[in-house]
Amino acid sequence: MTETRAGAVTPAVHHGAMFDTNELVLNMGPQHPSTHGVLRVVLRLDGEKVVDADVVIGYLHRGIEKLSENRNWTQIILLTDRMDYVAAATNNVGYCETVEKLLSIEVPRRARYVRTILCELQRIASHCLWLGTHAMDIGAMTVFLYAFRERELILDLFEEFCGARLTYNSMRIGGLPLDIPSGWDRKVLEFCRIMDSKILEYEELLTHNRIWLERTKGIGVIDGPEAVAIGLSGPALRGSGVPRDVRKDEPYAAYDELEFDVPIGAVGDTYDRYLVRMEEFRQSLRLIRQATEGLPEGPIVGKVPRLIKPPAGETYHAIESPKGELGYFIVSDGKSTNPYRFRVRPPSFCNLQGLPRLVRGHLVADVVALIGSLDIVLGEVDR
Amino acid sequence: MGEAIAFYTIAAFVLGFAVMVVSTKDTVHSVLFLVLDFLAVAALYVLLGAEFLAAIQVLVYAGGIVVLYLFVVMLVNLKGFPEENRDPHRRTKLGLGLAAAVVVELGAILAYDYARPVPQLADAAIPVVGNTEEVGWLLYTSYLIPFEIASMLLLVAMIGAIVLAKREL
Amino acid sequence: MITPTHYMLLSAALFMIGVVGVLVRRNIIIIFMSIELILNAVNINLVAFSSQLQHTVGQVFAVFVVAVAAAEAAVGLGIILAFYRNRETVNIDEMNLMRW
Amino acid sequence: MIDLFIIPLLKIAIVLNATLVGVTYMVLLERKVIAWAQSRLGPMRVGPHGILQPVADALKLMIKEDITPVRVDRWVFTAAPIISMVPALIVYAVIPFGPEVTLFGRQVTLYITDINVGLLYVVSVASVGVYGIILAGYASNSKYPLLASLRASAQLISYEVAVTLTLVSVILVAGTLSMVGIVRAQEEAGVWFAFIQPLAFGIFFIGGLAETNRAPFDLPEAEQELTGGFHTEYSGMRFALFFLAEYANVIVVSSVATTLFLGGWLRPFPSVDALAFLDIVPSWTWFLLKSFVFLYVFVWIRATLPRYRYDQLMRLGWKVLIPLAIVNLVVTGFIRLMVL
Numbered sequence: 001m002t003e004t005r006a007g008a009v010t011p012a013v014h015h016g017a018m019f020d021t022n023e024l025v026l027n028m029g030p031q032h033p034s035t036h037g038v039l040r041v042v043l044r045l046d047g048e049k050v051v052d053a054d055v056v057i058g059y060l061h062r063g064i065e066k067l068s069e070n071r072n073w074t075q076i077i078l079l080t081d082r083m084d085y086v087a088a089a090t091n092n093v094g095y096c097e098t099v100e101k102l103l104s105i106e107v108p109r110r111a112r113y114v115r116t117i118l119c120e121l122q123r124i125a126s127h128c129l130w131l132g133t134h135a136m137d138i139g140a141m142t143v144f145l146y147a148f149r150e151r152e153l154i155l156d157l158f159e160e161f162c163g164a165r166l167t168y169n170s171m172r173i174g175g176l177p178l179d180i181p182s183g184w185d186r187k188v189l190e191f192c193r194i195m196d197s198k199i200l201e202y203e204e205l206l207t208h209n210r211i212w213l214e215r216t217k218g219i220g221v222i223d224g225p226e227a228v229a230i231g232l233s234g235p236a237l238r239g240s241g242v243p244r245d246v247r248k249d250e251p252y253a254a255y256d257e258l259e260f261d262v263p264i265g266a267v268g269d270t271y272d273r274y275l276v277r278m279e280e281f282r283q284s285l286r287l288i289r290q291a292t293e294g295l296p297e298g299p300i301v302g303k304v305p306r307l308i309k310p311p312a313g314e315t316y317h318a319i320e321s322p323k324g325e326l327g328y329f330i331v332s333d334g335k336s337t338n339p340y341r342f343r344v345r346p347p348s349f350c351n352l353q354g355l356p357r358l359v360r361g362h363l364v365a366d367v368v369a370l371i372g373s374l375d376i377v378l379g380e381v382d383r
Numbered sequence: 384m385g386e387a388i389a390f391y392t393i394a395a396f397v398l399g400f401a402v403m404v405v406s407t408k409d410t411v412h413s414v415l416f417l418v419l420d421f422l423a424v425a426a427l428y429v430l431l432g433a434e435f436l437a438a439i440q441v442l443v444y445a446g447g448i449v450v451l452y453l454f455v456v457m458l459v460n461l462k463g464f465p466e467e468n469r470d471p472h473r474r475t476k477l478g479l480g481l482a483a484a485v486v487v488e489l490g491a492i493l494a495y496d497y498a499r500p501v502p503q504l505a506d507a508a509i510p511v512v513g514n515t516e517e518v519g520w521l522l523y524t525s526y527l528i529p530f531e532i533a534s535m536l537l538l539v540a541m542i543g544a545i546v547l548a549k550r551e552l
Numbered sequence: 553m554i555t556p557t558h559y560m561l562l563s564a565a566l567f568m569i570g571v572v573g574v575l576v577r578r579n580i581i582i583i584f585m586s587i588e589l590i591l592n593a594v595n596i597n598l599v600a601f602s603s604q605l606q607h608t609v610g611q612v613f614a615v616f617v618v619a620v621a622a623a624e625a626a627v628g629l630g631i632i633l634a635f636y637r638n639r640e641t642v643n644i645d646e647m648n649l650m651r652w
Numbered sequence: 653m654i655d656l657f658i659i660p661l662l663k664i665a666i667v668l669n670a671t672l673v674g675v676t677y678m679v680l681l682e683r684k685v686i687a688w689a690q691s692r693l694g695p696m697r698v699g700p701h702g703i704l705q706p707v708a709d710a711l712k713l714m715i716k717e718d719i720t721p722v723r724v725d726r727w728v729f730t731a732a733p734i735i736s737m738v739p740a741l742i743v744y745a746v747i748p749f750g751p752e753v754t755l756f757g758r759q760v761t762l763y764i765t766d767i768n769v770g771l772l773y774v775v776s777v778a779s780v781g782v783y784g785i786i787l788a789g790y791a792s793n794s795k796y797p798l799l800a801s802l803r804a805s806a807q808l809i810s811y812e813v814a815v816t817l818t819l820v821s822v823i824l825v826a827g828t829l830s831m832v833g834i835v836r837a838q839e840e841a842g843v844w845f846a847f848i849q850p851l852a853f854g855i856f857f858i859g860g861l862a863e864t865n866r867a868p869f870d871l872p873e874a875e876q877e878l879t880g881g882f883h884t885e886y887s888g889m890r891f892a893l894f895f896l897a898e899y900a901n902v903i904v905v906s907s908v909a910t911t912l913f914l915g916g917w918l919r920p921f922p923s924v925d926a927l928a929f930l931d932i933v934p935s936w937t938w939f940l941l942k943s944f945v946f947l948y949v950f951v952w953i954r955a956t957l958p959r960y961r962y963d964q965l966m967r968l969g970w971k972v973l974i975p976l977a978i979v980n981l982v983v984t985g986f987i988r989l990m991v992l
Binding site for chain 4: 409434438439442447453454515
């Protein structure tokens, strides 16, 4: 029922009208340039104002979790590549560490350092992609190409390390498949040097741009407690002022030995989430520098049994992926060579829960800005 | 000769489009014919040497008022044309009767025209040249009060339209 | 030779078409458009005489007519929208109540 | 006979062809400049440095299948691209590219016609162009185009007010509506109107960006929000017409801005005699150069700025530009009254 101006109450019949003076249902996606994949958002609009949004997912579901229960422990690594395909190395690390925890394997220090470098490079690459698409959604097309240019450098580094550019399969349970190529660390430092100036370039185009400010400030404001209640994590949560970072709170890899800050936002709007991620670029570079310069010598693989068959039990282990808290929950029955139960806590999926809450009351144009600001990857949402 | 050809062509367009406006079923098509009709009338004004009015006709009528019509037609999104449920009490006969009356009027015009030629009016003293300047001069001297009243009318209409169209104030 | 009579005939014909539109159609938007046609018919007459009499005052009045037409369209269409919101129709035969 | 028919027809043919070629090369310019801004090369394959890319584009668009989706309003769907293209082209009838020149022993004016309501003609023709967009959105029978066309028409109508008000202040300064007359007025004043009316120039430029649906006001065709906007359902040649119309409009705005504010065909600083040696450059070259600068700035802005949101765009138009334009108009009128 809608309240009309004359005071009478008329039924808000929806008769499939193309355009009505009341409400319009707009189906955004799954084929839409800025839903970042096959996301479908059903918007109910009043004019251009979003009254309600319904997120429909599952278009990219491949059953990775179920598949994993029928693969042996090493074969699963390459399946994790396909979840968050713009941050494959992080997924690998998360999975391998979970299994290591099940097996109680000690990972050599050098391997942990290289993992940190890879994770942070991956974070920068993922943030580059986020920045590019987010800016593109708001109409700044140049930033998109700039960000992709730098992402390309990271992909080159990864290619040199493991031979692949997107799905790396770059970890082994207990360590690394192979040591870093000679001179690779020098190239990483060189990249850090380049990236330092490029971040300034992005910020020059966006951070103080009036239009950018108008488009992002006050859009999709969510305060800390509510963000926690919805289950946001990663930069989306930190943007709301909650200093939660798995790297700090439950350190893994070599994060406990390295120094870095966790940037947090003040208001919790799109602009704060943007600023948090921009600062994370810098923190990542700081981490990479420390880890590369202090890279210890030593073996790269720990004592891993020939046949990986963890004892019966279950474990949950989370890492900080570029999108947020990426957790693996794995149950082993101790008898077979594959997990009994395999479950992922994907940050994109959990963050996407916040979308209907965020877009309510904003305009259609803000919907794309907010999808971009949550930084989702549909491969991870649907798995 | 050239003037006659131009006049008859434009007049044919004006009347033809006008007939289409009132006879087309689809409201949007009707609006489009209205635009064409207004453009044809603008051409008529050019023929009459009233360039300023022609430009105003295109600018205000074709580019402004009719866009409003189009907006409203798109907003109300007709499902089924009102003509479909015929009402027997409709005064179609009265319309045709009035049409006949106008035909009689046309005859009267013709008869009067043959009986007495139109007298020439003495040129008014307008110290400027050019159509736009002339209109402007009259508008801002002799007809200043009507001009102000017209602007007040537009202001009132604007406020009225906002009040009417806005769902909640 | 085109005389004002020609323009008067054209104008009267256009006027007639407008009147027929007002009386025969029942879609209020079309009726509004017919009224615009009528106003244009008047304008043609005004401009034709202005041109014949070599005096611009006719055009000045045509300008006023255009202004009034704009005001009329704005208010009229506002009424149509408000009406449509309440009754979901633009058929004038159904507009038979002074209030609703 | 020659003066009445042949020369005008020749001029029309030349201007139309030049415009259409200019429009296709405007597309190339845009792609190239944006590519350079983004550290890319842009089109490189067709011809040296992609110089023949427009030809390839035109061919491709012509041989593409021209789809008419089911349940569209067929006539309107076909008419809409034409309606948006035609006004963009016929504006050139009053744009003065240069003064009178002597060609083959005959006095020829470098404009098609000079009517005494030239500026009004430009404004009124431009106001008809909005129909193409509204009708495309309506006829497509699809939601995204409909939303886009409503956005577009609201945007065009709003910014038209601001732009027209700035034009009125230019008319006040120039004292004429004729395009040639306005350039001559700048010649007499010895200064471009951009310097006399800087505020009007700025508002006109911003309004021009909005009226041509260019970044940062390209909401009606915001690909990221509305999947292409009002021409979502179009393909092939009909899409090409929309595309060309947009660029033709950009060129129109540049030409009008050049004529009104940058002295049209006049050389820089027309009153400074020390620069008289610049007169050896043909007048139309100045016109083209100045228009080119505008085109470049249009492209540059597109490469730099994000996009406004719809309500912000409306706020900017109604709450900033229109009041500013009115203030500018009042001040101009007052000064004019004092001076005369």
